[in-house]
Amino acid sequence: MTVTVTIAEAVDEAPLPFPSSPDAHLTDPLTRATLRVQSRMLAATRAFLTARGFQELLPPIIGPVTDPGIRGSKQVDVDFYGHTYKMMTSAILYKQASLLAFDKIFYIAPNVRLEPLETAVTHRHLAEFHQIDVEIRDARREDAMDLAEQLVTHVVADAVAGLPDDLALLGRDTDTLHKAVAASFGRVAHRQATTELTGLGHPQDPAAEIDWQGEEIVSARAGRPFFITDYPKGSRGFYDKEDAQHPGVLRNFDLIAPEGYGELASGSEREHDYASLVTRMRETGENPAKYGWYLDLARRGIPASSGFGIGLERFTRYVTGRQAAWQASAYPKLPGVVSA
Numbered sequence: 551m552t553v554t555v556t557i558a559e560a561v562d563e564a565p566l567p568f569p570s571s572p573d574a575h576l577t578d579p580l581t582r583a584t585l586r587v588q589s590r591m592l593a594a595t596r597a598f599l600t601a602r603g604f605q606e607l608l609p610p611i612i613g614p615v616t617d618p619g620i621r622g623s624k625q626v627d628v629d630f631y632g633h634t635y636k637m638m639t640s641a642i643l644y645k646q647a648s649l650l651a652f653d654k655i656f657y658i659a660p661n662v663r664l665e666p667l668e669t670a671v672t673h674r675h676l677a678e679f680h681q682i683d684v685e686i687r688d689a690r691r692e693d694a695m696d697l698a699e700q701l702v703t704h705v706v707a708d709a710v711a712g713l714p715d716d717l718a719l720l721g722r723d724t725d726t727l728h729k730a731v732a733a734s735f736g737r738v739a740h741r742q743a744t745t746e747l748t749g750l751g752h753p754q755d756p757a758a759e760i761d762w763q764g765e766e767i768v769s770a771r772a773g774r775p776f777f778i779t780d781y782p783k784g785s786r787g788f789y790d791k792e793d794a795q796h797p798g799v800l801r802n803f804d805l806i807a808p809e810g811y812g813e814l815a816s817g818s819e820r821e822h823d824y825a826s827l828v829t830r831m832r833e834t835g836e837n838p839a840k841y842g843w844y845l846d847l848a849r850r851g852i853p854a855s856s857g858f859g860i861g862l863e864r865f866t867r868y869v870t871g872r873q874a875a876w877q878a879s880a881y882p883k884l885p886g887v888v889s890a
């Protein structure tokens with residue numbers, strides 16, 4: 551199914567009233583229904599992954615270094631006995647390290663990112679959020695995409711089957727959800743997606759990341775989730791592996807939700823070779839000297855892997871049909887907004 555929308559319709563940046571107090575938010579019947587759905591989604595995620603041999607680990611919360619991040623979000627420093635540690639923006643470096651112990655791992659991981667103020671109105675950005683973080687040893691990108699597709703399909707179908715009353719209260723059309731995961735997800739290369747966006751009157755540089763508006767436009771035109779693959783080097787972190795056959799192109803992907811909900815997950819085949827990691831760090835403006843423990847490990851040998859992280863609040867927003875990701879958090883932290 552293809553839904554055609556105009557750019558003005560797709561990019562709805564009308565501000566949503568943010569709750570005046572934590573109790574107003576927590577006691578709202580819609581918040582409670584959303585959090586019940588989220589709880590069930592977490593249970594379904596754990597059941598799905600553990601049945602396939604994945605080991606759940608508790609993620610680190612602070613460390614000497616974290617995912618350098620992109621798109622202008624800032625890291626939060628922690629004074630660790632005189633050393634500057636960081637709150638995790640993502641646990642990617644630890645996911646790779648964890649494969650020394652187990653072949654398949656997952657975290658339900660909290661992340662803190664001080665996102666730019668202008669993202670407060672995208673309905674997708676929180677300063678504190680969670681990822682369903684998955685990593686698979688010796689896997690190819692396609693294995694990770696297949697698993698992400700199966701996991702999302704399972705979790706959506708489970709919520710629709712198990713919580714029809716909550717979804718009805720939330721006004722979520724479960725028929726639309728059901729249809730969205732009834733067939734396999736589409737796959738489109740980044741270059742093709744940028745060409746389509748440019749054709750729609752939203753010029754998009756094929757050598758750059760797709761902007762927030764572009765992401766929402768391609769999402770609003772889709773009837774079911776789909777993958778965008780092969781992002782250009784420079785748009786992503788040093789740990790996304792470069793395609794040996796196509797220099798300048800990364801072996802990565804985003805999973806985009808339909809109906810304008812936007813990006814649900816990012817993932818990739820990982821760089822794990824010591825020399826390549828150092829080169830890629832330098833290319834992305836990172837100082838290798840900061841990454842002591844990680845590069846020491848890489849020198850001794852980090853396993854090859856692929857993996858992904860699904861934004862839990864964004865995934866919940868999609869399943870529950872809420873207007874904004876913050877509505878899928880019990881104690882939402884919106885960029886720049888002082889709250890509980």
Ligand code: AMP
Pocket residue numbers: 640663665674675676677678679680681813814815816859860861862863864875
């Ligand atoms: P990233 O590695 O930056 O792509 O983050 C992984 C996933 O986490 C994304 O695909 C989103 O679903 C989610 N995510 C990233 N940043 C935020 C944010 N500021 N607020 C809520 N969810 C986010």
Ligand code: MG
Pocket residue numbers: 804813815816
């Ligand atoms: Mg991403």
